[in-house]
Amino acid sequence: MYDVVARKVGEYRGSAGPYAMLRPIGGGREWQADPEKVRPATRDERITAGVRAVNERASAAYELMRPPAPVPSCAECDELAVSRAAARERFDWSAETDANVLLRRHQADLHPLRENPVPPLT
Numbered sequence: 001m002y003d004v005v006a007r008k009v010g011e012y013r014g015s016a017g018p019y020a021m022l023r024p025i026g027g028g029r030e031w032q033a034d035p036e037k038v039r040p041a042t043r044d045e046r047i048t049a050g051v052r053a054v055n056e057r058a059s060a061a062y063e064l065m066r067p068p069a070p071v072p073s074c075a076e077c078d079e080l081a082v083s084r085a086a087a088r089e090r091f092d093w094s095a096e097t098d099a100n101v102l103l104r105r106h107q108a109d110l111h112p113l114r115e116n117p118v119p120p121l122t
Contacts, residue, residue, distance in 0.1 A: 002041040003033040009041045009049035026053025068103045071111050080106065 001012045003022055010022030010031070019032035025046075041049070067084065070077035080103040087095035 001033075001038050002045055003031070004037045004039065005034065006031065009045050012038075024053070025049040026057065067100050068107060070103065071107065074111070076106055076110070077103065 001020070001022055002009050008024070010024055010033075013021040013023050013030055015021060015035070016032065018035070020035045020038050021030050022033050022038070023030045070081040080099050084096050084099035084103070087093075087099055
């Protein structure tokens with residue numbers, strides 16, 4: 001279905017009160033649409049939405065393949081990056097992967113807002 005207001009294609013999931021519930025092609029968070037402003041998607045709209053979903057999945061997979069960068073001024077990030085570099089020099093791919101996993105976990109726990117930092121309240 002094509003939501004004229006949101007200008008995007010979604011899979012019809014049912015209704016909730018007066019709204020049609022749509023979900024992005026390939027998965028994601030549902031949204032409410034006015035049933036009178038939803039129409040069947042054209043072939044081209046469906047293809048475009050499908051290609052976009054595949055590209056988003058591929059982009060997410062590529063992001064996981066890239067090694068995480070250490071956060072500046074973080075001793076634990078630096079230590080894990082040094083450990084990763086040492087493993088790489090020894091051609092120990094398992095230890096390099098372990099260091100990447102530990103660095104990602106550390107960053108998720110202690111640096112969750114690194115991508116979109118929020119300035120401190122003053």
